[in-house]
Each structure stands twice: as structure tokens, then as C-alpha cells.
Amino acid sequence: MAVALILVIVAIGSVVFHLVSPWWWTPIASNWRYIDSTIIITFWITGAVFVAVVLFMAYCVYRFRHQAGRQAHYEPENKRLEWWLTIVTGIGVAAMLAPGLFVWRQFITVPEDATDIEIFGQQWQWSFRLPGADGQLATSGAHLISPDNPLGLNKDDPKSQDDVVIEGGELHLPIGKPVKALLRSVDVLHNFYVPELRAKMDLVPGQVSYIWFTPTRTGTFDILCAELCGVGHSQMRGKLVVQEQSDYQAWLQDQASRSFARVAPAINGPGTVSD
Secondary structure, three states, X not given: OHHHHHHHHHHHHHHHHHHHOOOOOOOOOEOOHHHHHHHHHHHHHHHHHHHHHHHXXXXXXXXXXXXXXXXXXOOOOOHHHHHHHHHHHHHHHHHHHHHHHHHHHHXXXXXXXXXXXXXXXXXXXXXXXXXXXXXXXXXXXXXXXXXXXXXXXXXXXXXXXXOEEEEOOEEEEEOOOOEEEEEEEOOOOXXXXXXXXXXXXXXXXXXXXXXXXXXXXXXXXXXXXXXXXXXXXXXXXXXXXXXXXXXXXHHHHHHHHHEHHHHOHHHHOOOOOOX
16 A cells, blocks of 8 residues: 555656746747747656556556455456557657657758858867858868868858858847858867757767757857767857847947958968958
8 A cells, every 4th residue: 555655646746846846948049949849748748658657556556465365367468458558659659759750840941041150169169150241151171270260261262251250259140030050060079059949959070060040039048068078068158149130230240350351361361351
């Protein structure tokens, strides 16, 4: 009886704790509310199964407890029960997978009007590249990285001259505009993660991955590395600042001094920077 009662308390207590727990995700600040909905669906399905299994165990412990004169009943097979378990389990798994596949399709389908930016990870800081007045990013490559060209921009690409290079600073973005972030790493695995965006993606050395999102709330948010990348992993933080369109344009104009043509005059050659 005591064991059965403990199991019932565990089942009910788990549900109550989930409903009243103060530990929950931060308010969302992007278009990925679908991810929250998918997680909630998964919680309800797995939670219902958990409660049902624990209560069934409590019932069995009490119903089939030891009693004087009772003998165990041997039943090696029960095809009816096996069919029911297979069908119910299949429906539950499908109910959890279907929303995830729907969201994943959206997650990898970038809107045509998304603005390309670049997020660059290295031990142990974040750097960023934004398009300048032409609205386009120049090509880049790991073999072009040097002390004067930390992000490896292609100096022969005419679009590179006005690209805004922000090394170890803040990433500013306008609210309500879809963004496609190209992710690159120069050394080891990193992971771009902003909890409020509900989206994260690995930065893999030797390849360019991507992630897209639409900021929906102004404010300043922490950029974290969610992949263990060395002894400085916990200090690898940055800032994402989401602004109104007018404020963002004013900030972008102030970044003229950070254009590639100005921060890397040595590799651009003489005469490429006008005073």
C-alpha cells in the first residue's frame, strides 16, 4: 500500500510541479512560436503517458500484492494487449513527430526577402558582418583570414568595400525584418543560440551553415555558445540588439568607420580608402 501511494504522489506531484513551476522559457522574441507549440504538444503527450504508466504501476502493486494463499498467474502472451500497445504507441509517436516535421520545413525554408548577414565564431568571441549600402554581402573564405582580415572577406569582390565588420561587438538588427544568418567558425565547433529566438544552429569549421528568423520584439538579448568549445566556453557571449527600423538605419550609418574598406586598408591596397 505504501509503495502504491508513493507512486500516485509522484504522478500527481509531477503534474502539479509542471503547472506551477517558476522555471519556464523566456518570453519569445521571434517568429518561432511554432517551436513553443511543438514542445507543449510533446509535453502533454509524454506527460499523459508518464502519468498513465505510473498510475498503472501503482494499481498493479496494490492489486497484485502478496496475499496468503495467492499464486502467481503465468500468461506469456497477450496478443490483444500487444496490438493495443502497438497502435497507441504508434499514434503517440506520430502525434509528436508530425508537428516537428512541419516546423522543420519552415525552419529550413528561408523567405525570399530575408537579408543576409554573417555570424562568425572563434575561441572565444562572436563577430558579425552586415551588408552596407548595396544591401549585399561579399564572398569570403577561410583561406583569406589574416590579422588584417579577421573574417576572411574577398577583397576582389566589389561588394566587400561597404560590408560592415563588427569584431567582438554587438549585433544590431531591425524589428520585423526576416534575417538569414550565415554561420562560420574558424577553429572548433560553436553554436549560435539566443534563447528568446527559440532557434540555434552549429557553426562547423570548413562549412557555412545558416539559420533564419524574424525579430518580433525590441530589446537587448544575450548571444550564447551552446556547444562546448574550450576553457573559455562559458565566457563566449555577445549581444543582439533589436531596434526600430529608423534607429537601426541611424546605427548602420554610424558604422561607416567599420566598413571593410576602412578596417582593412593594408590588404585593400593604397588608394582604396578616401578621407
